[in-house]
Amino acid sequence: MAGSPQHLIKIMATQTRFDLNAAIENWRNELAAQPQLSSDDHRELEKHLADTMVELHQRGLSEEESFWLARRRIGQPQQLAEEFQKAEPGKIWRERVFWMAIALVGSYVFMTWKDLLETWWNESAWVEAFYLIPLFVLIGSIILIRRNRLPVENPRSIWKLACGLLVVLIATVVTAYFRGRNLPSGDLITAGYNIGLVLSWLGNAVWPAILVLIVLLTQKRNRKTYKSA
Amino acid sequence: MYKTAMLTKDLVAASSKPLVLSILAGGESYGYEIIQKVRELSGGHIEWSDGMLYPVLHRLEREGLIKSEWREAETGRERKYYFMSKEGNKALMAERHQWLAVHNTLSKLWQLKPVST
Numbered sequence: 629m630a631g632s633p634q635h636l637i638k639i640m641a642t643q644t645r646f647d648l649n650a651a652i653e654n655w656r657n658e659l660a661a662q663p664q665l666s667s668d669d670h671r672e673l674e675k676h677l678a679d680t681m682v683e684l685h686q687r688g689l690s691e692e693e694s695f696w697l698a699r700r701r702i703g704q705p706q707q708l709a710e711e712f713q714k715a716e717p718g719k720i721w722r723e724r725v726f727w728m729a730i731a732l733v734g735s736y737v738f739m740t741w742k743d744l745l746e747t748w749w750n751e752s753a754w755v756e757a758f759y760l761i762p763l764f765v766l767i768g769s770i771i772l773i774r775r776n777r778l779p780v781e782n783p784r785s786i787w788k789l790a791c792g793l794l795v796v797l798i799a800t801v802v803t804a805y806f807r808g809r810n811l812p813s814g815d816l817i818t819a820g821y822n823i824g825l826v827l828s829w830l831g832n833a834v835w836p837a838i839l840v841l842i843v844l845l846t847q848k849r850n851r852k853t854y855k856s857a
Numbered sequence: 858m859y860k861t862a863m864l865t866k867d868l869v870a871a872s873s874k875p876l877v878l879s880i881l882a883g884g885e886s887y888g889y890e891i892i893q894k895v896r897e898l899s900g901g902h903i904e905w906s907d908g909m910l911y912p913v914l915h916r917l918e919r920e921g922l923i924k925s926e927w928r929e930a931e932t933g934r935e936r937k938y939y940f941m942s943k944e945g946n947k948a949l950m951a952e953r954h955q956w957l958a959v960h961n962t963l964s965k966l967w968q969l970k971p972v973s974t
Contacts, residue, residue, distance in 0.1 A: 679889040703908035715912035
């Protein structure tokens with residue numbers, strides 16, 4: 629019966645059950661709705677929330693109370709986002725450029741493997757090792773990510789990366805296919821071809837080097853020398 | 858704690874830099890710990906909205922006064938640690954000079970000896 633005490637108790641029991649994971653997930657989503665916050669910011673704020681909650685919980689507050697108080701102490705996501713952006717106006721773009729560079733490196737590695745396999749199919753040459761440079765770049769990036777120097781904890785970033793990679797890969801495969809079809813198969817061993825080959829090796833070294841530079845630049849803070857007084 | 862004893866918004870903003878730099882001069886730290894320290898040392902007079910500390914830290918980092926690094930603490934928890942750079946030490950000296958100048962001027966005007974509050 630609707631008015632019976634048992635019924636009320638039942639309602640109270642179901643209504644007061646607090647799902648910490650869901651609450652945290654909600655809060656995360658609110659943060660994620662602010663485009664000015666980078667994934668590194670999310671991570672930092674999340675750790676802060678966790679630290680605050682642990683402390684409040686140890687002081688005797690319930691899980692729910694700890695969460696709400698910690699959340700309140702951190703502040704409104706929208707206000708926070710504004711302050712974060714004021715502090716570092718270019719940060720969000722650095723992050724975007726960073727992911728673009730990573731996506732390009734990924735596509736480059738793919739092309740390299742493809743070219744390498746084709747070449748080795750015909751004849752092997754040690755200079756082809758040049759082509760492996762982007763592979764090292766990728767491995768380097770992965771090591772950085774593993775050491776938590778790159779913010780990829782946020783699943784949204786990983787999705788962005790995956791989509792970017794996919795698009796670039798499809799474009800690469802399509803262009804490679806058409807280029808391969810139009811390539812002449814005769815008179816390859818000419819002086820002109822050799823010079824072109826050397827240039828292309830150089831190009832293969834410069835291109836990934838530029839990408840590495842972009843990746844490094846996006847990691848480095850905009851330094852401003854401090855003038856005392 | 859009286860409401861009148863709380864710092865105004867402007868003063869909170871202005872003092873955040875020397876406070877953070879002074880704390881980091883005593884050794885590396887992370888956001889949560891910095892806030893705890895300020896709360897404790899100020900006796901509750903300086904109350905920061907927790908989240909607002911991070912933009913301050915990021916600004917100081919952009920200015921090259923502090924550096925940061927994600928690292929795992931002994932407890933196994935991961936945190937972004939901040940520590941001083943050489944520039945930061947110089948900046949702290951400058952800040953110190955300026956704040957003491959204000960402090961001394963006011964002290965003379967109010968005919969106070971160094972105050973405890």
